[in-house]
Structure formats: C-alpha cells, structure tokens
Amino acid sequence: MNRYTETIQTLAAKLLETGDVKTVLGFKRGTFPLTTEPFLATTPADTGELYWDVNCRLNLATYLKKEMGKVAVVAKGCDTRNILVHITENRIKREDVVIIGVPCTGMIEVKKATEMAGGDILYATEQGEEMILTTAGEEIRVPKAQLLRQNCALCAHPNPVIYDMLVADPVPVQTGMDRYADIREIDAKTSDAKWAFFDEAFSACTRCYACRNACPLCYCPTCFVDESRPQWVGKGTDPVDVRTYHMLRAIHCAGRCTECGACESACPMDVPVRLLTRKMEKTVGDRWGLEAGLTLDARPAQDIFCLDDPEEFIL
Amino acid sequence: MTILTIDRTSWNAGLDRARGDYTLVGSAWDADCLGFRELAPDEYPNMEGLLTRLSPKGVVFPPSQIMMTCALKPGDVKQNIYVSEEKLPSPRAVIGIRPCDAKALSLMPLNFDTGETKDPYVLNAWESCTWIGLAVTEPLASDFSTSCGTGPFDESPLDVLLVDDGERYLAKVITDKGTAWARSAGFETEAEEGAEALIKTKKEAAERAITSAISFDRIKEKTVLELYEANHWQKTTFACLNCGACTFACPTCWCFDIQDEVYEGKSYRMRNWDSCMTSLFTQHGSGHNPRETPLQRTRQRFMHKLKYFQDKYETGIMCVGCGRCIEQCPAGIDIREVCKTMNSQA
Amino acid sequence: MQNPYVPYPVRIDAIDVATEDKSLKTFRFSFLDPEDEKKFNYQAGQFAELSVPGQGEIPIGIASSPTEKGFLMFTVFKTGKVTNWLHEMQPGDIMGIRGPLGKGYPWDTLVGKNILIVGGGFAFTTLRSSIKMILEPENRSKFGTLDVVYGARTPGMLLYTDELTAWEKRDDIHMHITVDGTDDPAWNYHTGFVPALTEKVAPAASDDTYAIVCGPPVMIKFTLPVLEKLGYSHDHIIMSLENRMKCGIGMCGRCNIGTERVCMDGPVFTLAEINLTPSEF
Numbered sequence: 039m040n041r042y043t044e045t046i047q048t049l050a051a052k053l054l055e056t057g058d059v060k061t062v063l064g065f066k067r068g069t070f071p072l073t074t075e076p077f078l079a080t081t082p083a084d085t086g087e088l089y090w091d092v093n094c095r096l097n098l099a100t101y102l103k104k105e106m107g108k109v110a111v112v113a114k115g116c117d118t119r120n121i122l123v124h125i126t127e128n129r130i131k132r133e134d135v136v137i138i139g140v141p142c143t144g145m146i147e148v149k150k151a152t153e154m155a156g157g158d159i160l161y162a163t164e165q166g167e168e169m170i171l172t173t174a175g176e177e178i179r180v181p182k183a184q185l186l187r188q189n190c191a192l193c194a195h196p197n198p199v200i201y202d203m204l205v206a207d208p209v210p211v212q213t214g215m216d217r218y219a220d221i222r223e224i225d226a227k228t229s230d231a232k233w234a235f236f237d238e239a240f241s242a243c244t245r246c247y248a249c250r251n252a253c254p255l256c257y258c259p260t261c262f263v264d265e266s267r268p269q270w271v272g273k274g275t276d277p278v279d280v281r282t283y284h285m286l287r288a289i290h291c292a293g294r295c296t297e298c299g300a301c302e303s304a305c306p307m308d309v310p311v312r313l314l315t316r317k318m319e320k321t322v323g324d325r326w327g328l329e330a331g332l333t334l335d336a337r338p339a340q341d342i343f344c345l346d347d348p349e350e351f352i353l
Numbered sequence: 354m355t356i357l358t359i360d361r362t363s364w365n366a367g368l369d370r371a372r373g374d375y376t377l378v379g380s381a382w383d384a385d386c387l388g389f390r391e392l393a394p395d396e397y398p399n400m401e402g403l404l405t406r407l408s409p410k411g412v413v414f415p416p417s418q419i420m421m422t423c424a425l426k427p428g429d430v431k432q433n434i435y436v437s438e439e440k441l442p443s444p445r446a447v448i449g450i451r452p453c454d455a456k457a458l459s460l461m462p463l464n465f466d467t468g469e470t471k472d473p474y475v476l477n478a479w480e481s482c483t484w485i486g487l488a489v490t491e492p493l494a495s496d497f498s499t500s501c502g503t504g505p506f507d508e509s510p511l512d513v514l515l516v517d518d519g520e521r522y523l524a525k526v527i528t529d530k531g532t533a534w535a536r537s538a539g540f541e542t543e544a545e546e547g548a549e550a551l552i553k554t555k556k557e558a559a560e561r562a563i564t565s566a567i568s569f570d571r572i573k574e575k576t577v578l579e580l581y582e583a584n585h586w587q588k589t590t591f592a593c594l595n596c597g598a599c600t601f602a603c604p605t606c607w608c609f610d611i612q613d614e615v616y617e618g619k620s621y622r623m624r625n626w627d628s629c630m631t632s633l634f635t636q637h638g639s640g641h642n643p644r645e646t647p648l649q650r651t652r653q654r655f656m657h658k659l660k661y662f663q664d665k666y667e668t669g670i671m672c673v674g675c676g677r678c679i680e681q682c683p684a685g686i687d688i689r690e691v692c693k694t695m696n697s698q699a
Numbered sequence: 700m701q702n703p704y705v706p707y708p709v710r711i712d713a714i715d716v717a718t719e720d721k722s723l724k725t726f727r728f729s730f731l732d733p734e735d736e737k738k739f740n741y742q743a744g745q746f747a748e749l750s751v752p753g754q755g756e757i758p759i760g761i762a763s764s765p766t767e768k769g770f771l772m773f774t775v776f777k778t779g780k781v782t783n784w785l786h787e788m789q790p791g792d793i794m795g796i797r798g799p800l801g802k803g804y805p806w807d808t809l810v811g812k813n814i815l816i817v818g819g820g821f822a823f824t825t826l827r828s829s830i831k832m833i834l835e836p837e838n839r840s841k842f843g844t845l846d847v848v849y850g851a852r853t854p855g856m857l858l859y860t861d862e863l864t865a866w867e868k869r870d871d872i873h874m875h876i877t878v879d880g881t882d883d884p885a886w887n888y889h890t891g892f893v894p895a896l897t898e899k900v901a902p903a904a905s906d907d908t909y910a911i912v913c914g915p916p917v918m919i920k921f922t923l924p925v926l927e928k929l930g931y932s933h934d935h936i937i938m939s940l941e942n943r944m945k946c947g948i949g950m951c952g953r954c955n956i957g958t959e960r961v962c963m964d965g966p967v968f969t970l971a972e973i974n975l976t977p978s979e980f
Contacts, residue, residue, distance in 0.1 A: 068685035070495065075685035076592040096684065100594070158493045174491070242386045244407065244416060246628070248596035248683050264633050266780045273612050274417035274625045304683030306598040307406060308385050420704050423752050433752040433793040434708045434731075467963065470703040470948045477700070577957045581977045608952030611704075611945045613755045620753035622704075627951070634953050635943050635979075638757075638778035641916070643942060643956075643979040653955075653979075661958045 040164070042090040042140065045205045046112055049138055050085040053110050059136050063098050064088040064112040071159045072148045076101055088112070090205075092146045092164055092182065095303035099254035102130055110136035112205075114145075116189070118198040119296035119331025120254050125200075126338060127294075129257065139198025141209040144190030145299070146182060149308065154180050189299035189312065192217045199332055218320050224313065236281060242307040243280050245273075249311045252304035255291050262286060288314035293322045293339025296331040356552070357524040357535060358544040359515075364522065365397055367538035368448070374537040375446035375483065378412055380405050389450070398448040402487055402517065408604030408677060409454050412447060413461065413478040416601075418624045420474065420611070426618040435622060439473050442481040446534050449487040452507035452514070453498040453673040457604030458484075459510035463666050464607055474624070483530045486511040488552075490559050495676025497565035497689055502669040505563070506556035516552050523548050567689050569670055571696045572659050580660055581652070585694050590651035592684040597628030599678035599686075605658065605671045608634070629653050655691050703948050706750035706795025707735040709771070713790055717774050719855025723821050724786055725762070725774045728796060739799060741765055742806060743828040744939060744967050747798030748947050749773060754784045758944045758962070761799065762824035764831035766838070771796065774824045774858060800947040801966045804829060804911055804937060812907050813843035817922055819850050819893050819914025823858050825939060826913055830866065839871055846902055850877040850893040850918070854886055875900045894921040904930030911937045923970065933971035940966045940973075940980045956980055 050062040066077035067089040074093045078101075079085045090112070098111050099120040113121060118139055124130045146169065152159060157173040164170075168179045183191075192215055197208040227235060247263075250256040263271050263283050271286075272279040288311075295315045302312045322328050325348050328339045359367065368377060372394065379398025380389050389409035392398060423435040447455075461479060465472035489496070489505035498504050508514050512531030516523040523544055526532050535541070572580065600606040610627035613620050627634060630650050636642040644650050662671035672688065679687050709728040717723035726749075730736040741747075741761055748756040757779070763772035777786045788794070804825075814833070818826040826849075833842050847866070851857045857876065867874045877889035877896045889896050893914065902908055910931050912922055919938065926936055942954035942961040949963030957976035959965060 069687040069690050070679055070685065073682075073685035078591050158491075160494055238384060242384060242406075244597075244601045244626070246597035246601045247631075248594065248598045251594040251596040252683050264631075267783070269780065272614050273610060274614065274623050276417070300683075304594070304596065304598070306602060306681035306683075421702075425753050433795075435705055435750065435752070435795055437702045437705050439702060464952075465950055467949045469963075470950075471700050472704075472948075472950055473700040473702050577976065581957070607950075609945070609950075611756065611951070613751075613753050615753045627945075627953070629952065637941070637943050638776075638782065649979070656957075656977075657952075657955070661955065665958045 040091065042205050043088065046090055046138060046140075047085045047088050049203055049205070050079055050088055050110065051082045053136060054079065054082045054085065058108070059110040060107045062088070062110040062112070062138075063101055064138075065090065065094045065096075065098075067091075068093065071162045072146070072151060090140065092144070092169070092185075093148075095145045095187070095300065096252060097254050097298040097300040099124060100252060100300065102135065102254075104130065104134075108134055108136070110138055112138045112140060113198060113201070114140050114142040114298070115193065115195045115197050115199065116142075116296045116298035118200050119195060120298055122200050122331045122334060123294050123296065123338065124254065125334060126336075132334075136203075137198065137201040139201030139204045141198065141204060141206050142190075142193075142196045143209055144182070144186040144193065144196070145303075146185040146190075147187045147303070150185045151180070154178070154185065187299050187303065189297045189302070191215075193297070195332070200334070218316065221313070221317050221320055224317075237277060239310050239313065240277070240280050240284055243275075243284070243309045244307060245275065245280060245283065246306065248304040248306060249301035249309070250287060252300040253291070254298075254300070255294050256287065284309075284311060284314055288318050291315050292318035293328060294330050295319055355526050356544040356548045357526060357540050358542050358548065359522040359524055359540050361520055361522070364400075367540050368397060371446060371534060371538040375444045375534065377448060378409075378445050378482070379448040380409075391445075400449050400487060400517075402449075402451075402489060402491065404451070404493060404675070404677065404680070406677075406681075407602055408457065408675065409447070409450055410458060410461075410604045410607070412445075412482065413458060413475050414607060414609075414626075416626045418474060419621050420624050421622045423620045423622075424618065425615065425620055435620075437473075439477065442478050444483065445481050446483045446485055448485045449515070450484055450511075451489055451675065452486045452505060452511060453489075453496075453501070453503045453675050454604050455484045455486050455510035456503040456507055457673045457675070460605060460668065460671065461607060463668065483513075483534045484511045485513045485515060485531070485534065488514055488516045488555070488559065490517055490555060492559055492563045493676055493680075494564075495679040496563050496674060497567055497676065498674035499560055499563050500565060500567040500569075501672050501674035503673050505559040506552070516555055518551065518555075523552055525552065565674075565689055567674075567692045568696055569659060569663070569692060572670075572692070573663055577656070577660060577664065580695055581656060583695070586648055586652050589655075589691055589694055590648045592686055593630075593647060593651040594684050595630045595632075595647045595650055596683065597630045598681050598683060600628040600630055600654065601626055602677040602681050604673060604675055604677075629657070655688070655695065658688075659692060659695060704797070704946070706748065706756075706797040707739065708732070708793060709796050711788060711790050711792045711794065712770060714788070717858050718821075719853070722777050723774055723858065724777070725772060725858075726785070727763075728771045728773070728794075729769065731793070736769075739771070739796070741799035742803030743832045744803030744825050745799040745801050746825070746947070746966065747771070747773070747796050747800055749775070749781075749785065750795030750797055751781050751785050751788070752794060755781045756797065756945070756947075757781045757785075758800070758947055760822075760825035760828075760939070762827050764828045764835070766832050766835045774821065776821050797947065801962055802964070804939075804967050809909055810841050811843065812909050813902055813905070814845050815897075815901050815908065815910040816845070816847045816849075817893060817897055817910060817912045817914070818848070819918035820852070820856070821858060822913045822915065822939075822941075823849060826911065827859050827862070829911065830872070831862075834866070834869070834872060843907060844873070844902055845871065846873045846875065846900065848875045848877070848893055848897050848900060850879070850896065852879045854878050854881050854883055873900070892921070893918050894925045897922055898925045898929065901926070901929055904932070904935070906935075909935050909937060911939075913939045933974060934969045936970040938968055938970060938973065940968065942966075942980055
C-alpha cells in the first residue's frame with residue numbers, strides 16, 4: 039500500500055471515529071487496470087477501501103452535495119481550488135467540508151499508457167517515478183512524467199490551496215513552463231483554419247455529456263442544453279449544436295475552471311475540451327490578471343467589473 | 354457450410370470486387386477514434402481486431418437520423434403534412450464486426466419489431482446487412498462475452514466468420530447471404546480439410562483467454578422487486594456521474610428521443626440517441642419525474658439490461674460482454690461487479 | 700412496411716376553452732383522408748400522439764368515444780413546448796395524429812360488470828370517452844351500474860360541464876361531482892376531496908364491480924387505500940398511467956415501469972399488475 043493511501047485511510051478513520059464528519063469522500067481502487075472509483079466511506083471500517091494512486095483523475099468536488107452534511111473530501115491541488123470556487127459561489131460552506139489535501143505529483147493518461155504499452159494493459163503499478171505496465175506479452179517501465187495528463191504536466195498549483203490536513207509534505211512546484219503554447223498556435227490560425235480545426239476537434243463528440251457531468255462547475259439545476267422553453271440548442275449531432283454546447287460550456291466556466299482535467303479524462307471520445315477552457319483561462323489571466331480558486335477573498339472573474347476593465351474584448 | 358481460405362494479398366481485391374454489389378461498412382480511424390461506419394470507395398476496413406470506441410450499432414441505428422420532414426411554408430400543398438424520409442438501403446457488407454457486437458445487433462429486432470408495429474428505419478437497415486464477422490483471437494481484459502451467451506467466435510449472428518490465420522483468413526460461410534457475398538468478392542478457394550479443426554483450436558484458445566466468468570442465474574430467479582429493492586444500490590451507484598458514456602458506447606442501448614428541428618421553412622423530425630442516465634429522459638411536462646435521482650436512473654440501466662430484458666424476451670440478458678462500458682466509464686464502474694452484486698445480494 | 704411514426708394528417712375543426720383558467724383547451728379534429736379514420740380504430744382508454752409540425756409530439760388520452768364518428772377529440776393541458784404551441788393554433792390548421800396507441804380499459808372483462816369511475820382534474824378525458832361509450836343506447840345494457848366520482852379544484856375547473864349536467868339528470872348513471880372548495884352559493888354538488896367522497900358513495904365491492912381510477916398522483920395516492928378499505932381487490936382496481944413517452948409504440952425506452960412499457964403494455968394496468976413493478980410513475 040502506498041504512503042498516500044495509508045495516510046488517507048488513517049485520517050479518514052479518525053474523522054469518522056471522532057464523529058467530526060458523517061462521511062469521507064475519496065477514491066477506491068478500480069476493478070480494472072488504471073482506474074479508480076469515487077467512494078463514500080461512512081464507517082471507520084469502510085476507510086480500508088480508500089485508495090490513492092495516479093489514476094484519481096476525477097475531481098471529487100463534483101460529488102459534494104449540500105445534503106451530505108459534514109463531509110471530508112480527498113482533494114488534489116486543482117480539486118481544492120475548485121472547492122474554493124464552490125465556497126466563493128455559495129455552493130458549499132467552508133465549515134461543512136473537511137479537506138484532506140493531497141500534494142499531487144500528477145495523474146496519468148490511460149491512452150498514453152496504452153499506446154506506450156502497445157497493447158491491452160493487464161496490470162499497472164506505480165514504483166517511484168516509474169509506472170510498470172504489464173501486457174499479455176511483456177512488462178515495460180515508463181517514466182511517469184511521460185504519461186502525465188497535459189493539465190498535470192503543466193500544473194502550477196500541485197499543492198492544496200485550502201485544506202484542513204495534508205496527506206504529505208508539499209511537493210515541489212514547477213515554474214517556467216509554457217502553459218499556452220498550443221493555445222497560441224490555434225490563436226495564430228486564420229479564421230478558416232480555426233474553423234476547420236474545431237470542426238475536426240469536436241467531430242467525435244456524441245454529446246454523452248461526460249465532460250459536463252464530471253465537471254464540478256457544471257452544477258446548474260438545468261443545463262442550457264436541456265432547456266426546452268426556449269430550446270437554445272438542437273439535440274442532434276449537428277456540428278453547429280455540438281460546437282455551441284462546448285463553447286458555451288467553456289464560457290460558463292471562464293474564471294472558474296481550475297484545470298483539474300476531469301472533463302477531458304471523462305470524455306470517452308478524446309475530444310480536446312480543455313482547449314476551450316484553457317483559452318478562457320488565458321483570456322481571464324491576460325485581461326484581468328485573475329486566476330481561479332486561489333483565494334477566498336476575491337470574487338470570480340464573471341462576478342466583478344471595474345471601470346478600467348479592458349473593453350476591446352467581450353467575454 | 355464451407356470454409357474458404359482467403360490469402361491476405363487477395364483480400365482487398367476481393368473487397369473491391371464486392372463493392373459492385375455491396376456498400377462496404379467496417380471499422381476505420383477518424384482522427385484518434387476507431388469507429389464503425391460506411392467506407393469510402395477507396396477505403397478498406399481496419400482488420401486489426403481492435404475494439405471500436407463506439408459499438409457498430411450506428412450502422413443500423415445512427416446517432417442522429419431524419420425520420421420524416423414536412424413543409425411549414427404557407428401555400429405549400431403539403432404544408433404541415435409529414436412525409437417519411439425512410440430509404441430502402443442498398444445491400445451492405447459489414448466487414449470485420451466482432452461476433453459479440455453482431456450478436457448485440459441481432460437482438461435489435463426484439464425491440465424494434467413488436468409484432469404490432471415495426472420500426473422501418475432500423476429493420477430495413479438491419480435486413481440490408483450481410484454480417485462478415487472477424488473472430489476475436491486476442492480478447493481484451495474487459496471482455497466477458499462468453500458469460501453473456503456469445504463469445505469471441507460466436508457464429509450465430511453472422512453470415513460469414515473470418516478467422517485471422519497469419520497470411521490468410523479462414524472464412525466460415527454460414528448462411529446463403531454469406532455465400533452470396535463470398536461469391537461476389539470472388540472468394541472461392543476451399544480451405545484444406547484441417548481448417549475446421551484449426552478454427553476450433555483457435556476458438557478454444559480465445560475463449561480460455563477470457564478470464565471473467567459472470568453468472569446471472571440468481572438474477573433470473575429473483576423477482577424484479579427483490580432486485581430493485583435490494584439495499585446495495587446506494588453503494589453500487591454512488592460513483593456514477595449519470596453521463597451517457599456507457600449508453601452511447603453500448604451495442605445494446607437503443608433508447609432514443611424524437612425531436613423536431615426547423616430549418617428554412619421545413620421541419621425535420623429527428624431521432625437521436627438518448628440515455629436513461631439523464632433526468633430529462635423521464636421528466637413529465639409537469640416537472641414530476643419518476644426517476645428523479647441518479648440512483649434511480651443508474652439502477653434502471655442495470656435492471657433493464659440484466660433483468661427486465663431477460664424477463665420480457667427470455668433470450669438472455671441485454672449485454673454481450675463487449676467491455677466498452679468498463680473501458681470508458683469515467684467513474685470506474687465495472688458492470689461485472691454490478692452483476693456480481695445483483696446476483697449475490699437480495 | 701407500414702411506418703408507425705408518420706402521423707395521419709388532420710384538420711383542427713374546433714377549439715374550445717375547457718376550463719376557467721384557460722389552461723385546458725378541447726380540440727376536435729377530422730382526418731384529411733377519410734380512409735385514415737377507418738384505420739384509426741380505437742377503444743376508450745387509448746391515447747394518441749398529437750403531432751404539431753415543427754414542434755414535436757405529445758401523447759394525449761383520446762377524449763372522444765369510439766361511438767362518436769367523424770371526429771376525434773382531445774383535451775390538452777398547456778404545459779410544455781408542444782402544448783403551448785398547440786394552444787395558439789387555430790381552427791382550420793393542419794397537423795397530425797398518430798395512433799391509436801396503448802391498450803384501452805379492459806372492456807372484455809368489464810362487460811356485464813358494475814363500474815365505478817373515479818376521476819380527478821384533467822385526467823377525466825379517457826373517462827369521458829368511457830362514459831360516453833357506455834351510455835350509448837346500444838351499449839348501456841351490456842354493463843351493470845355506473846357510478847362516477849369526479850372532482851376538480853373549483854367548479855370552473857371541471858371539464859365537459861354541459862355533459863356532466865346532462866348525465867346528472869339521467870337515472871342510468873350516478874354522478875358524484877365534487878370540488879375542493881368554492882364560494883359559489885349556487886354550487887349544489889359536493890365539496891371536498893375525491894377520496895373522501897368515494898368512500899361515501901362507492902358501490903359495494905364485489906366480484907362484479909370494478910373501479911377505474913384516473914387522476915393526479917395525489918388523488919390516486921389517497922383513493923387507493925379507500926378502495927382497499929371498501930374491499931375492492933387489487934385486480935378489480937384499474938388505473939391508467941401517464942409516463943413520459945416519445946415513440947408510443949414500445950421502442951424508445953423511457954416509459955417503462957420494470958418490464959412493462961406504459962405506452963404499449965399499458966397505459967391501463969390493474970393495481971395487481973402495478974404492484975409487481977417498481978412503481979416508477
């Protein structure tokens with residue numbers, strides 16, 4: 039059992055034993071290689087199932103519901119930022135949630151691992167900085183860094199921003215990485231080339247809404263795509279409707295998205311949905327110098343306006 | 354039944370010959386996604402035996418389809434009168450479909466032909482197909498097809514079963530439809546006597562490679578209400594995000610929505626894939642919703658697949674063990690575990 | 700292959716506001732092609748999909764009786780996208796009807812039996828169809844006693860008031876009309892809720908007496924225990940369900956309660972049948 043798992047289990051058991059919380063929201067080991075499953079521990083005995091590894095791609099803030107009562111939640115850096123956004127948006131109360139912060143070294147992308155392994159992965163284990171991937175034919179060792187999700191590889195806030203306890207000492211924070219190289223590349227395209235690019239990028243979308251449902255920020259009681267009076271968007275697979283959905287969702291998340299990557303990890307069709315949310319993130323940063331989920335003292339970007347706001351761009 | 358041998362070097366030429374009589378359908382890459390669709394005239398099906406991201410159900414049941422149209426412009430003699438847009442599809446050869454996927458599609462008439470009414474879109478498309486399956490010789494870890502009344506070499510839903518044998522395919526021609534396709538492709542060299550035994554050996558090896566064995570016996574015996582009211586559902590469904598990823602990937606999820614879309618004075622009545630995972634699926638006009646909670650919706654999906662369908666048609670469960678939902682569930686839900694739980698707990 | 704999704708073209712012949720709050724309107728339709736009317740062979744208790752071009756379809760119980768020829772009648776509550784549009788349509792407009800769909804009330808079983816009809820609010824439509832059918836001279840002798848308990852919130856919310864008044868005067872039907880409350884001094888029927896009135900006026904339970912219950916969930920919830928208390932057995936209580944539907948022909952997958960598809964195996968079920976299903980309605 040890895041050290042993180044052990045500590046999470048101990049902390050969770052203690053919280054439940056003392057009655058500090060009713061439940062602990064964490065991950066358990068998946069039944070399938072390279073998966074985990076969100077799990078709600080309600081008794082100290084349950085906490086033995088809590089688990090942590092490089093496959094905790096979802097953001098558990100999605101599972102936080104007001105009616106849960108006092109709940110502890112296991113959260114990576116990006117997840118804690120998201121919880122902070124939820125607190126700012128009066129979605130949850132700070133005192134209702136105990137944050138078990140996880141200094142994070144990044145989550146891996148299954149597709150990269152499968153490509154690297156060259157076949158169906160039967161077992162995968164983490165060993166230090168390496169992943170050991172076992173297929174029917176062979177066992178290969180790959181540096182974890184090569185398998186990281188893009189949002190993890192570019193992560194600027196791996197350590198919890200807001201927490202009640204930490205699972206380990208903070209991890210080193212990388213600096214100097216270029217977060218927006220691909221975004222600038224798309225920005226530089228001509229209108230026609232951009233159009234063609236996005237046509238292709240979203241063509242595989244089936245509108246299963248895994249991205250929306252995995253996203254903790256998508257908590258509207260009725261999503262605009264589900265409205266029928268008026269009906270804003272068609273429900274078929276017409277590219278116009280598909281693009282409208284993705285673009286509007288990204289704009290709804292502007293200044294709120296904390297780059298947890300749950301949307302893209304959840305997508306069964308590998309649609310690069312984060313291109314849009316990161317474009318928004320870049321815009322909000324460039325225009326107003328704001329970054330989501332870092333402090334409880336600032337209002338979200340779409341919630342404020344100043345007389346000297348730049349006006350050449352309307353978000 | 355005959356077994357043909359098809360040299361790989363003559364495979365594409367045969368497919369091309371058959372294009373005169375058949376539209377080819379097969380798996381093909383679109384960007385990074387392997388899908389199952391109609392092939393362009395110069396395109397050949399991917400025959401690596403990979404699992405397509407979405408199942409081939411779209412071949413007979415497209416994600417979005419125009420069912421009928423009507424003119425809305427005043428003055429048009431047909432104003433406000435819907436006219437069917439059903440087309441009688443020309444013969445299609447579906448090349449390289451996995452046997453368990455073909456099995457799933459062979460169950461579709463149970464749903465789309467109720468005796469009293471027949472869905473012409475699905476049934477005509479289904480009828481137009483000749484199913485040329487490709488045996489699965491290297492099953493994935495998520496495959497549990499042998500538990501679901503089918504398997505990597507299941508011939509029952511196929512017209513031809515292709516078996517990869519290195520430099521050649523062995524083609525077991527099962528039906529008259531299969532014979533017609535083979536003739537059209539010019540595949541006529543009969544395989545050596547030992548071919549049948551060779552296929553059997555490969556079949557046994559493939560079946561052995563599937564390690565999941567799931568039973569459904571107690572699910573069948575128990576009543577609907579015993580299974581429905583069992584106390585595990587809170588736990589079983591907790592992680593579910595209620596997205597539709599599993600339902601869209603699944604070859605036996607056929608639920609759909611009907612929507613009118615208006616464009617330039619014309620109404621298009623569309624059929625779109627729908628998902629029991631969404632709240633809107635069952636929400637009344639009044640707002641009342643019989644399956645309001647995520648638990649109810651997730652339970653509905655598993656109950657439908659593993660119990661309701663089984664009780665209604667007595668042809669087994671509504672799952673062929675293809676493993677897509679296991680591979681694609683963002684929350685790591687494994688239907689095999691749900692089966693085990695349902696089968697063991699009351 | 701007959702395409703079951705294509706509606707028959709119909710013309711709206713008349714639109715009447717059915718309730719004082721104007722939330723319900725009664726539509727009378729005639730088929731553009733008389734041949735279609737012959738094909739549209741229905742029983743009381745069945746429903747149809749009303750097809751509004753460019754808006755969509757809605758499943759609505761058929762309010763006319765199979766004995767009324769030359770037209771179809773539906774009473775529609777204004778609630779969603781399609782019904783809002785429909786309420787704005789005009790006599791003469793062309794639209795579509797698809798059906799008849801589902802199974803009606805079990806008339807083969809009901810022949811020779813006493814019938815208690817319990818209805819509430821705007822679910823009275825297929826009950827109106829049933830009463831109208833039973834009261835036809837050629838049919839009335841086929842059935843035993845006929846009791847009708849019908850309630851609405853206020854007098855102005857009762858449907859088909861002219862007919863209610865006419866039925867009230869007959870001696871081959873016992874009408875028990877009630878409203879939740881009213882300050883109208885001229886109101887000379889019952890006040891109070893449907894379940895309480897049912898308890899008072901329902902005919903004695905017997906093997907030969909069936910209850911047909913159709914109304915809003917809250918009325919059903921409180922009426923069923925009353926009928927049980929009066930000794931009605933579960934297979935003598937007949938209900939009509941209203942799940943969300945799209946196709947109406949058992950294929951689109953949303954209206955099921957367990958193994959039963961409400962659109963096709965229902966919408967009419969006995970309580971005994973419903974008890975075997977998860978009650979997802």
